[in-house]
Amino acid sequence: MSSKSTSSVISAVLRTRTVAAVRPTGPGIHLKVHTAGKAYNSSLSTSTSSSTPPIEQNILNSSPANHNFHSSKSTTKPHGHKKPLVHYHNLVESGTLRGDEHQTRIIQKLQDLHDELMDYTPPSIPETDPSNSLLSRIFSRSEPIPTQPPDDAPKGLYLYGDVGTGKTMLMDLFYSSLPPYIQRKRRVHFHAFMIDVHRRLHAAKIAMGYKGGDPIPPVARDLAREAYVLCFDEFQVTDIADAMILRRLLESLLNYGVVAVITSNRHPDDLYKNGIQRSSFIPAIELLKNRLDVTDLDSGTDYRRVPRALSKVYYDPLTPSNALEIEKIFKSMTHHDDKDPPVKNRQLTIWGRKLTIPESTSKVAKFKFDDLCGKPLSAADYLEITKTFGTLFVLDVPKMGMDSKDKARRFITFIDACYESKTKLFVTSEVPVFQVFSDEDLDSGKPISDHMRGIMDDLGISQDIVGKSSIFSGEEELFAFARACSRLVQMGSKEWVDTAGQH
Numbered sequence: 001m002s003s004k005s006t007s008s009v010i011s012a013v014l015r016t017r018t019v020a021a022v023r024p025t026g027p028g029i030h031l032k033v034h035t036a037g038k039a040y041n042s043s044l045s046t047s048t049s050s051s052t053p054p055i056e057q058n059i060l061n062s063s064p065a066n067h068n069f070h071s072s073k074s075t076t077k078p079h080g081h082k083k084p085l086v087h088y089h090n091l092v093e094s095g096t097l098r099g100d101e102h103q104t105r106i107i108q109k110l111q112d113l114h115d116e117l118m119d120y121t122p123p124s125i126p127e128t129d130p131s132n133s134l135l136s137r138i139f140s141r142s143e144p145i146p147t148q149p150p151d152d153a154p155k156g157l158y159l160y161g162d163v164g165t166g167k168t169m170l171m172d173l174f175y176s177s178l179p180p181y182i183q184r185k186r187r188v189h190f191h192a193f194m195i196d197v198h199r200r201l202h203a204a205k206i207a208m209g210y211k212g213g214d215p216i217p218p219v220a221r222d223l224a225r226e227a228y229v230l231c232f233d234e235f236q237v238t239d240i241a242d243a244m245i246l247r248r249l250l251e252s253l254l255n256y257g258v259v260a261v262i263t264s265n266r267h268p269d270d271l272y273k274n275g276i277q278r279s280s281f282i283p284a285i286e287l288l289k290n291r292l293d294v295t296d297l298d299s300g301t302d303y304r305r306v307p308r309a310l311s312k313v314y315y316d317p318l319t320p321s322n323a324l325e326i327e328k329i330f331k332s333m334t335h336h337d338d339k340d341p342p343v344k345n346r347q348l349t350i351w352g353r354k355l356t357i358p359e360s361t362s363k364v365a366k367f368k369f370d371d372l373c374g375k376p377l378s379a380a381d382y383l384e385i386t387k388t389f390g391t392l393f394v395l396d397v398p399k400m401g402m403d404s405k406d407k408a409r410r411f412i413t414f415i416d417a418c419y420e421s422k423t424k425l426f427v428t429s430e431v432p433v434f435q436v437f438s439d440e441d442l443d444s445g446k447p448i449s450d451h452m453r454g455i456m457d458d459l460g461i462s463q464d465i466v467g468k469s470s471i472f473s474g475e476e477e478l479f480a481f482a483r484a485c486s487r488l489v490q491m492g493s494k495e496w497v498d499t500a501g502q503h
Helices: 003-016 055-059 084-093 101-118 134-138 167-177 190-211 216-226 240-255 282-291 320-334 369-373 379-388 402-420 450-459 475-491 494-499
Strands: 032-035 038-041 156-160 185-189 229-233 259-264 292-296 343-350 353-360 364-368 391-397 424-429
Touching: 084 101, 084 167, 101 156, 101 167, 101 259, 101 292, 156 167, 167 185, 167 229, 167 259, 185 190, 190 216, 190 229, 190 240, 190 379, 216 240, 240 259, 240 282, 282 292, 320 364, 320 391, 320 424, 343 379, 353 379, 364 369, 369 391, 369 402, 379 402, 391 402, 402 475, 475 494
Parallel strands: 156 259, 156 292, 185 229, 229 259, 364 391, 391 424
Antiparallel strands: 032 038, 343 353, 353 364
């Protein structure tokens, strides 16, 4: 597909989709756009000003902030960091992880890439002058766009496997073991990354004006300048706009010397199956297979089936005693710092919109279920909440049925955001939180479908734990429901509670 055709598809989708975004992850495209007589310089981050500008102005009026992104010009190479193999063996020896020969072989691949990165000097990508317009940078002849990766660029990794094969753990281990002098690095859930990309493309389109142009090269350039080690967790393609963008975006990033580490549930050949215009996405699949080391993580061990000691973070049913207990926990976590007391109705700005946080400190927030899921909030809203607050309390979660389908979908999206952001979660609910989606009696005699049974088996959960639900019907919905239940179980474990909420 030509860049002109791709640009048309992107423009059409951006015009029709609801704009929703999380706080972006770096300096981004520096734009200078005159709107209503004012000039706005942008790094594509959420503005925290008290006023709420129009959506286009808000994109162009912000400052960088993200706990997962690091950028510095320092070239100091301190020693003492733990390498992947050493870190892994320490975790096994401490009992945090169980030893696994297959997983050890995967860790060796991460170790090899780690060692190559220590000797790799990425090509220089000069920081752009914020006063330069995007158009002048696009058409500048003094800065040719690379057409091939650097000869010495390490080959990235594409790790795929079913739920429970330890993908996220491996990604966390690799990223945390990168030496401190590699500061141009980024670890991000792929869904959040694509929200950021669409946001940058939207801003670029505005800067180009009616004459148009191709926004992908400058966006890829800025992403590469911000981070030359990119770690994508849960890579998946379900959206035509993402599919049309990805081949050229990934190719451009690799040509700029970016080294990618990707985890996914699917082999590249299975990405975007049955998607609209999939033939246009095939080159992206070939790119992944040719330029990354594609590795299967399936060893036959489901790490989510390993027994975990549960921690007391979920309280049911909705009784005065449970309400009192959860309030005690909230007070114990929020009343120890006089400089950061709980605040009522804090305003969180998300892409020009104000979201009210009922009660919070800078790190801990408390919501009623209806505050979170009774309103039309998006995945971007939930990701922003979970990135802002490391610990969340959600009170009065009801049992949901067909009349609460929208709320159930939002709660699943919220759970996914908590999981992706490694959030510590406390809940009070009408029934055990794993069963809030169950609207059918287990003794009704109605059998669970083979498809649903297979999903539950893959996720390591049982019908006795999560119950039966008639709320969800489609394949993707059923998987999202079962995965949310699985994640709630994992987020209730002692090891999760002991390590979550650190941001």
